[in-house]
Amino acid sequence: MAKPELSAGESPCELKTVQPPSGKLPLIVDFQSVTKTYEAGTRKSFTSIHNVTFAVEDLPKVGEFIGILGPSGCGKSTVLRLIAGLAPQFPATSGVVLVNGKPVEAPGPDRGFVFQDYANFPHRTVLENVAFGLECAQVSVKERHERAREWIKKVGLDPLKDAGKYPHQLSGGMNQRVAIARSLIMHPKIILMDEPFGALDPGTRERMQDLLVTLWKELEATVFFVTHDVPEAVYLGDRVFIFSPSPGTIKHQLHVAPPDRPARQMQAEPTFLDSVRQVRALLDELESPIDNGNGVNVTS
Numbered sequence: 434m435a436k437p438e439l440s441a442g443e444s445p446c447e448l449k450t451v452q453p454p455s456g457k458l459p460l461i462v463d464f465q466s467v468t469k470t471y472e473a474g475t476r477k478s479f480t481s482i483h484n485v486t487f488a489v490e491d492l493p494k495v496g497e498f499i500g501i502l503g504p505s506g507c508g509k510s511t512v513l514r515l516i517a518g519l520a521p522q523f524p525a526t527s528g529v530v531l532v533n534g535k536p537v538e539a540p541g542p543d544r545g546f547v548f549q550d551y552a553n554f555p556h557r558t559v560l561e562n563v564a565f566g567l568e569c570a571q572v573s574v575k576e577r578h579e580r581a582r583e584w585i586k587k588v589g590l591d592p593l594k595d596a597g598k599y600p601h602q603l604s605g606g607m608n609q610r611v612a613i614a615r616s617l618i619m620h621p622k623i624i625l626m627d628e629p630f631g632a633l634d635p636g637t638r639e640r641m642q643d644l645l646v647t648l649w650k651e652l653e654a655t656v657f658f659v660t661h662d663v664p665e666a667v668y669l670g671d672r673v674f675i676f677s678p679s680p681g682t683i684k685h686q687l688h689v690a691p692p693d694r695p696a697r698q699m700q701a702e703p704t705f706l707d708s709v710r711q712v713r714a715l716l717d718e719l720e721s722p723i724d725n726g727n728g729v730n731v732t733s
C-alpha cells in the first residue's frame with residue numbers, strides 16, 4: 434500500500450477545504466451539475482438533488498475515503514445510487530455522472546454496494562451469500578467456496594462455525610460482516626456504503642470501523658460512506674462532503690485526517706474532537722432555521 438503510515442499525532446485532525454483536482458490524474462468519479470427531479474413537469478415534481486458537482490481523482494494505489502453527511506432527505510442515498518446505476522434515482526434528470534471517465538449506464542462489478550439493512554439473502558447460508566457474486570460470474574464451486582471462506586475469515590467470522598449458518602441465526606454485526614464480505618469479494622474499485630453501521634451498538638460499530646479501514650487499505654478502493662454520525666465521518670474519511678437540506682447540494686468539502694490509528698484511540702484525541710465540533714457547527718448552520726425578521730422562520 435503506497436499510502437504513508439503515519440504515527441499518532443503526526444497528522445493532526447485539522448480541517449482543510451478541498452481544492453479542485455489538479456487535472457493531472459484521471460478521475461474515478463466525476464459529477465458535473467447533477468440534478469434529479471422526479472415527475473418533472475407535473476404538479477408532483479420534486480427535486481431531490483440540485484447541481485451536485487464534485488470530482489474524485491483515481492490516485493495510483495491509494496483509494497480515497499469520502500464521508501458524506503447531511504440532513505435526512507437531502508439526497509445522500511441518491512448520490513450513491515446514481516454512482517451505482519440503481520433506479521429510480523438513476524438516471525439523473527440533468528448533468529453528467531462519470532465513473533472512470535465513462536457515463537454510468539447500469540450497475541457493474543466495479544461498484545460494490547453495502548446497505549444499512551445488510552440485504553443478505555435469507556435462504557442462503559453465510560458461505561452461499563458471500564460467494565454469490567462469484568457464482569454469478571460462473572466461478573467454479575470449489576474456487577468460489579475457497580475464496581468465500583477466506584473472506585468470511587477476513588471480516589472476522591469463523592469459516593468453520595459460521596459458514597453454514599443462515600442470516601436469521603446471526604447478530605446485526607455478524608450480518609453486516611457477511612454483507613461487507615459479499616460485496617468486497619468482487620474487489621470493486623468503488624465501494625458505496627449507505628449508513629452501513631447505523632443499526633449497530635457503539636462497541637460493535639467501533640470494531641467494524643477498524644475492520645473497514647483494514648479492508649479498504651488492502652483493496653485500495655475509493656469509498657463513499659454515508660453516515661449520520663459526525664465522528665464516524667471524520668474518523669473514516671480522507672474527505673467529508675456536507676450536503677445542504679433538500680434539494681441537496683454540496684455546501685462544504687473538507688479534508689480530514691486519515692484513519693491511521695485505531696478508532697477508539699483516535700476518537701478520544703482532543704484534535705479529533707475539535708474537528709468533530711467544527712463539522713457539527715457547519716451542519717447545524719445548514720439545518721437551523723433563520724428568522725427572516727417578520728417573526729417567520731425559514732430554512733437556509
Ligand SMILES: Nc1ncnc2c1ncn2[C@@H]1O[C@H](COP(=O)(O)OP(=O)(O)OP(=O)(O)O)[C@@H](O)[C@H]1O
Pocket residue numbers: 471479480481503504505506507508509510511512521522679
Ligand atoms: N422514487 C422517488 N420518488 C420521489 N421522491 C423520491 C424517490 N426516492 C427518493 N425520493 C426523495 O428524494 C429525497 C432524497 O432522498 P434520499 O433517500 O437520497 O435522502 P437521504 O439524504 O439519503 O436521506 P436519509 O438520511 O433519511 O437516508 C427525499 O426527499 C426522498 O423522499
Ligand SMILES: [Mg+2]
Pocket residue numbers: 509510511627
Ligand atoms: Mg439515505
